[in-house]
Amino acid sequence: MLSTQLNTYLFIGAMLFGFGIFGLVRRPSLIGMLISAELVLCGASVNFMAFNNFLAPDPTVGQIFTLFIMAIAAAEAAIAMSIVVAVYRNYKSIETEDLVDLQG
Amino acid sequence: MNLSISPEAVPLIREGIFVGLIIVTVFGALLATLAKRMTRAVLGLVVCFLGIAGIYYFLNSPFVALMQLLIYVGAVAVTICFAIMLAEPDERKLAAKTPGMAGPLAVLLGATVTWVLAGTAIKAEWMAPAVKINEGSVKDVGVSLLTTYSMVFELVSIVLLIAILGSLVIARSGRDKAEC
Numbered sequence: 008m009l010s011t012q013l014n015t016y017l018f019i020g021a022m023l024f025g026f027g028i029f030g031l032v033r034r035p036s037l038i039g040m041l042i043s044a045e046l047v048l049c050g051a052s053v054n055f056m057a058f059n060n061f062l063a064p065d066p067t068v069g070q071i072f073t074l075f076i077m078a079i080a081a082a083e084a085a086i087a088m089s090i091v092v093a094v095y096r097n098y099k100s101i102e103t104e105d106l107v108d109l110q111g
Numbered sequence: 112m113n114l115s116i117s118p119e120a121v122p123l124i125r126e127g128i129f130v131g132l133i134i135v136t137v138f139g140a141l142l143a144t145l146a147k148r149m150t151r152a153v154l155g156l157v158v159c160f161l162g163i164a165g166i167y168y169f170l171n172s173p174f175v176a177l178m179q180l181l182i183y184v185g186a187v188a189v190t191i192c193f194a195i196m197l198a199e200p201d202e203r204k205l206a207a208k209t210p211g212m213a214g215p216l217a218v219l220l221g222a223t224v225t226w227v228l229a230g231t232a233i234k235a236e237w238m239a240p241a242v243k244i245n246e247g248s249v250k251d252v253g254v255s256l257l258t259t260y261s262m263v264f265e266l267v268s269i270v271l272l273i274a275i276l277g278s279l280v281i282a283r284s285g286r287d288k289a290e291c
Contacts, residue, residue, distance in 0.1 A: 008122065010129040010169050014233050019133060019166065021228035023140060023159075029221030030144035033213050036200050038191065042143050042156050045187060049163055059247070060170040064240040066247025067255045070175050073167075074256075077182045078267045082274035084187045088194040089278035095198040102204075 016057030023050030037094065037101045041087045048080045129169055136162030148202055149195050157188050174249045 009015045023046055030043030052073045059069020095101050098108075116124070139162055142155025160183040167176040245251045256264055 008126060010126060013237060015133075016166070016170065017232035018229045019136065021225050021232060022137070023163075024228060025221040025225030026140040026144055028224050029217045031217075032220055033144065033217035035213075036149070038149050038194055038198065038200060039152060041191060041194070042152050045156060045183070045191075046140055046143060046159065049160070049183075053163060053166065056167055056170045056172060056175065060172070062237055062240060064242060065244050065255075066171070067245065067251045070172050070247065070252050071256060071260055073172075073175050074178060075263065075267055077178060078271060081182055081186050081190075082271055084190045085274050085278045086281070088190050088197075089282035091194045092197050092282045093284060101198050101200055 013057055013061040016053060016060075020050045020054035020057065023047075023053060026050075035102055035104065037087075037091050037103065040103070041084065041091070044087075045080060045084070048076060048083075052076050128165075132162045132165040132169070134162075135159075136166065138162075149200050150192075153188055153191050153195065156191070157184050160184050160188070171247060174252055 027043045027045075027047030027050060030046060031040055034040050034043060055069045055073050055076070059066055059073075063069055091101055094106060098105055100106075136159050139155045139157070139159025143152050143159055144155075146152040146155055160179060164176045164179040164184075167173075167179055
């Protein structure tokens with residue numbers, strides 16, 4: 008039975024993490040990288056929830072940690088959005104290759 | 112018409128739903144990383160989050176599944192949609208661009224990370240706990256959020272407040288420059 012085994016969930020988590028890294032390297036735009044970063048966070052959450060259900064003596068810890076990861080992900084998305092907007096105002100582009108100037 | 116399901120079929124249906132959720136999650140992740148248009152990538156992200164919410168339900172956590180829908184699908188995906196609307200990525204230019212060296216490198220890196228993480232996780236021998244001190248139900252989560260983790264709970268709200276203020280400050284600074 009797939010749904011009662013810890014390894015299935017760990018594999019799903021690892022796969023989401025891998026997809027996230029894949030997208031982070033491949034995407035040429037800031038928003039694409041933001042989307043991939045959310046996938047990485049989700050992979051970590053799935054791992055926490057799997058260990059929480061199968062191995063933790065206190066099964067509330069993993070759920071609460073996952074809730075905190077969600078809150079951090081929401082904060083990260085808000086800040087990343089404002090950075091994207093600020094970058095777009097300065098460069099009129101959100102491609103990573105165009106963002107080569109530093110301003111001291 | 113008799114619609115009742117025989118007890119033997121219940122685990123099979125459960126398993127079928129689980130495999131379906133995994134397929135939905137993988138499809139969403141593929142769409143999120145490979146779609147040429149950014150709006151489609153966001154849609155893929157939403158599909159992936161829906162699949163993960165179902166997987167959380169299989170892990171005996173309906174509360175976290177609901178929060179996944181509320182926070183990720185309801186808030187994070189909408190925030191990314193706003194980013195797309197405000198920054199208008201040049202779709203044609205992005206679609207015309209070939210990934211070049213980044214494509215094979217990304218496949219290699221992603222596959223290596225997945226392989227190493229999954230291999231380590233499957234090879235390791237995990238010890239099941241001798242005793243569980245509670246059920247992990249919604250009530251237990253609420254009790255520990257307001258007793259053991261109350262300090263962190265309050266701190267997270269401060270973090271969110273600072274994140275909102277910080278994003279306003281960052282997004283505003285570019286505007287001042289554009290005006291003068």
